[in-house]
Amino acid sequence: MKRRERTRQLIELGGLVAKAGLIELTDDDRAVIVGILVEAAAALRGEDRDKALLLWRRRGKRAFEALAPERKPRA
Template sequence: MRFDQRRQDTKHKIALGGLVVKAGLREADKAFILGALMSAQALSEDDPRWRELRQIGGAKFAATASEKPRIVYGDERRQVVRMLIELGGLVVKAGLREADKAFILGALLSAAALSEDDPRWRELRQIGGAAFAATTVSEKPSQHDGGISSEADHHHGKVHT
């Protein structure tokens, strides 16, 4: 992958990771997040549930439109960027790279409302866990594929969270 393609991919993953954070799932179990995203990915745009999730996400975007992002610098910035790329990678792994952002956010918000005691939460975690287990070593990105340091250096020392 060329540098400019890697850079674009990294920017996209950061934006997608921001959706996970906006849904309040920053610290959530990664297998659960992946399972929730994979479950959502299975919906078609004709499905009433897809439209419902899109509406939920759209409402969240509207409600938070005037919020100012917190700007972080230095080591904290690098940690935030790494976390956003990792979370965005879950969205990509679920096959939602080009999906409607309001739909993705709605699916994540819906998942965030589940308790770990809920059988659906455990089901989604199993789905995500199976997807992680199915990933072979050759499918895992190398350290250089994330473009973390090169991408972070192009933001003038700032990252918005």
């Protein structure tokens, strides 16, 4: 992956952390945020991987829909 692509990916992933509310909910405690991500990674290595992915994908899609700005039809 090229440097510019990696930088963009990291910025987008940071935006997801912000959209999920983790910065405010953890009072910007980076150790807590990494701990949350480590727990998620452990769940993805477990037997219930597919179940976790399905649940988190559904929640994520609902969150994106809730965060999407209202679109006005163009005149």
